[in-house]
Amino acid sequence: LAKTTQPISMDSYEGQEVNITCSHNNIATNDYITWYQQFPSQGPRFIIQGYKTKVTNEVASLFIPADRKSSTLSLPRVSLSDTAVYYCLVGESGAAGNKLTFGGGTRVLVKP
Amino acid sequence: NAGVTQTPKFQVLKTGQSMTLQCAQDMNHEYMSWYRQDPGMGLRLIHYSVGAGITDQGEVPNGYNVSRSTTEDFPLRLLSAAPSQTSVYFCATTTGLYEQYFGPGTRLTVT
Numbered sequence: 150l151a152k153t154t155q156p157i158s159m160d161s162y163e164g165q166e167v168n169i170t171c172s173h174n175n176i177a178t179n180d181y182i183t184w185y186q187q188f189p190s191q192g193p194r195f196i197i198q199g200y201k202t203k204v205t206n207e208v209a210s211l212f213i214p215a216d217r218k219s220s221t222l223s224l225p226r227v228s229l230s231d232t233a234v235y236y237c238l239v240g241e242s243g244a245a246g247n248k249l250t251f252g253g254g255t256r257v258l259v260k261p
Numbered sequence: 262n263a264g265v266t267q268t269p270k271f272q273v274l275k276t277g278q279s280m281t282l283q284c285a286q287d288m289n290h291e292y293m294s295w296y297r298q299d300p301g302m303g304l305r306l307i308h309y310s311v312g313a314g315i316t317d318q319g320e321v322p323n324g325y326n327v328s329r330s331t332t333e334d335f336p337l338r339l340l341s342a343a344p345s346q347t348s349v350y351f352c353a354t355t356t357g358l359y360e361q362y363f364g365p366g367t368r369l370t371v372t
Contacts, residue, residue, distance in 0.1 A: 183360075192265075192351045192363025193304065236303060249361070250320070251296070251303035 153237045158256040167224040169255050171237030174218050182213060182220045185236045187254070193236060197222070224257075232259045263287055265364035267352050273370045274342040282337040282367050284352030290362075292355045293335040294319070295327065297348040298366075304351060310335055342371045 154172040161167045173182070181200050185193035197204055199211040199220070210223040224231055234254040268283045286293065291312045296304040296319075306319030310329040324346060326338040339346060349368050353361040 185361075190366070192353070192366055193361075194363070195360040198360065250306070253303050 153239055153252050155235075155237050155252065155255045157253065158258070160258045160260060161227055162260050163228055164226050167227050167231070167257060167259075169222045169224075169235055169237075169257070170219055171222070172219050173237070173239045176217050176239050177241070179241045180217075180239050181241070182211065182217075183238045183240075183249070184209070184211065184222045185238065185251075187234045187236065193251070196235075227257075227259045229259050229261060231257065233257060265352055265354055265362050267350075267364040267367050269367060270365070271368050273372065274339070275372055276342060276344060278342050280339050280342070282339070282350055282352075282369075284335045284337065284364060285333050286335075286352075286354040286362075287333065288354055288362065289332065290354040290356050291332070293329065294353045294355075294361070295325070295335070295337045296351045296353065297321065297346075298351060299348050307337065307350075339369075342369075344371045347371045 181198055183198040184196045186196050187193040197206055197209050197211045199213050201213050204211045212221045234256050236251050236254040238249045240249050265286045294309040295307040297307055298304045305321050307321055307325050308319055308327040310316045313329050313332050316327050316329055329335050347370050349366045351366050352364040355361040
């Protein structure tokens with residue numbers, strides 16, 4: 150499984166855009182990139198998944214360059230409720246996707 | 262739909278005791294997993310199952326057993342609890358693609 154590296158923490162203010170970059174230099178051809186959000190005392194929650202270029206949903210955008218060695222999660226106009234830990238995961242689809250490895254994550258603090 | 266449910270929410274054990282953490286899902290997903298999360302850390306995979314009757318080890322399986330007799334249930338057994346097993350345990354289920362659905366967790370303390 151590809152190892153990921155992401156910042157330990159980030160601070161932001163309400164209304165700003167937050168961009169979290171994840172490095173995954175050893176990503177394999179079959180690997181997808183997935184981001185999860187975790188609030189204190191809760192299980193992680195799926196945010197977004199992508200393979201290449203750009204993916205957008207109602208919560209976030211995911212930017213993946215052509216070489217796929219990194220990805221950036223973009224949270225537009227954050228609010229206090231976006232304070233959480235964000236995890237970047239890389240791995241295969243199918244049964245192997247059940248074996249995703251969670252790294253340390255990025256702790257995002259949104260200030261008023 | 263309840264999604265993924267876990268019981269109990271909290272548990273305190275003495276060293277050497279055994280217990281079973283329950284996990285149930287009503288999403289009809291084939292794949293289920295157990296993770297543990299130590300304070301300030303990411304989640305680590307303990308065991309997983311790709312379907313009824315099939316289980317396999319994850320990253321940190323020692324001290325834990327699982328079985329999968331039905332699609333819905335995936336209990337995790339602690340054979341002889343140790344203080345190092347103090348953690349929050351999460352059960353998750355997925356269709357096999359990337360979106361995993363997590364339960365609310367069981368906070369276990371071993372004294």
